[in-house]
Amino acid sequence: MSRSALTAAQLGYYGCHACNLVAPVQPGRHDAVCVRCGHHLHLRKPDSVTRSWAFLIAGYILYVPANVLPIMHTSSLFGAQSDTIMSGVVYLWTSGSWHLALIVFIASILVPSAKLLAMTFLLLSVQRRSVWDPLQRTKMYRIVELVGRWSMLDIFVVAILVALVQLQSLATIEAGLGAVAFGAVVVLTMFAAMEFDPRLIWDPQGGRRG
């Protein structure tokens, strides 16, 4: 379905990324500033794709130690134990808390992996100027932005366990290197999603509907 609608960019208007005010900008000008909020005006977030890739690739690299290295070391009278993210989920599952196992599995394993894959897909589709279902891709981006933060769950759990068990003679819990890597993956993928500009999904469409 096609419809005579135009984007701000096609008409030479810039929508301010900070305060959303629309203003006309002469072609070729790069020093324009929003009259309302002073933000530098640009059509799309600058170097959005390159920056997003950089954060995403760093995220992929740290994804490996985040899942392989232990996020937590427990030592007690009964021996020492190291837990990775996956073994933490398995522990919850086998100890009968299957609902919590499910929550942690979604937050710590499903969300980070799906987020890396979704951002890869979005970046590739934008680079190839794909016209495939922009509405679905925009929705995908919205979900990525919405759920990414929930992956911090396991880091918070480790921090609380560490603090609570600290002074007990019974046991000590220490955060492992896996927690550092995992925290970094969450932060890096959040940056990747922030740098991505969803307008790029629609640019190959012109003013057409999705």
Added chain:
Amino acid sequence: MDYSALIACHECDLLQRRVRLHGGAVARCRRCAAELYRDSPHGIERSLACTLAALLLFLIANAYPIVGLEVQGNRQEASLYDTVHTLWIQDRKDVALLIAVTTMVAPAIEIGLLLYLLFPLQLNRLAAGAVPILRFLDTVHPWSMMEVFVLGILVSLVKLEHLAHVEAGIALWAFGGLIPVLIAAANAFNSDEIWAKVSVLR
């Protein structure tokens, strides 16, 4: 021409004409359905009330222990600050900083700056530096993760239940109360209206 009558969708860039909204209605992009702006009746008063409530709960959440643990007559309590402090002395300074930023620093900055902006705005005055502060709030917001932290507390409680007797601390209730307050605050805060008001007052 008055460009304030136009709006470009922040997600798909479609240029659209603004319409006047009533009764809390939401205007969505006709191409991608992103929320463009909305009518939020008494938005500033409501945001102010919610932010004040959030401040109170946030202070309680920081001042009191979140959970207590009892093993063989020994009682151990942990507050939000303890989680950061313990990680720090275990030489996991990076994780300690991440926790401090997402559960203490970012929420504190967000609540503080919102109050600083909203109080004068309520009286039709503009706080000094309102424009850069409004822009900065957008940057801080994603890093404030208190609702995720609350879920983290619940998961830790269940994990510890097998080891020892756990008790919810006062801060846990404060954290629990923060979630609906933060949702209400986010709903009441109408950045489009506030930007419009800021440009009128300047």
